[in-house]
Amino acid sequence: MNKTRFFVEFGAGMAAYVIMLIGSLLLVAGGTVTGAWATVVSLLPTLPALGVAIAVMRQIRASDELQRRIQLEALSLAFAGTALITFSYGFLENVGYPKLSMFYVWPLMAVLWIIGGILSSRRFR
Known part of the structure; x- marks a missing residue:
């Protein structure tokens, strides 16, 4: 995997993480979602974080x-x-x-x- 591809995947994953983190914090803190849905929304930022982890692992494997x-x-x-x-x-x-x-x-x-x-x-x- 070349460095440009890694930085694109890593950067896109981190950008998605930040967007989902801010969104989930606003939704939960604002009381828009409650109960079990608050748990689901709180965990949504872990999805792009998983993408970041996969990008790092792929870069290490390609090293x-x-x-x-x-x-x-x-x-x-x-x-x-x-x-x-x-x-x-x-x-x-x-x-x-x-x-x-x-x-x-x-x-x-x-x-x-x-x-x-x-x-x-x-x-x-």
Whole structure:
């Protein structure tokens, strides 16, 4: 898969995600949908997010061995770092720290993935 196709798929997926997220938030917060439909509408943004995940997986599959290794190392750091940080904070919640939303987990993992990618790619210069 070439980079242009990846960026088009990724960009379109992210744009659809943002549009569906804003729409679902407005519909639910405005009381337009309630009950079981509110649950369905709240989950609608996950559909384009799935498309983004598929685009990323396809790009990794199409990468050469070095890029795959870099991504594996980056994701390994992101996975382990997210686990350590979230578990540690969970223990801190037991002693009075404020509860955090699950919405913080993915951005944390994304930041650690970027850091892992930078560190790993530097190793292979």
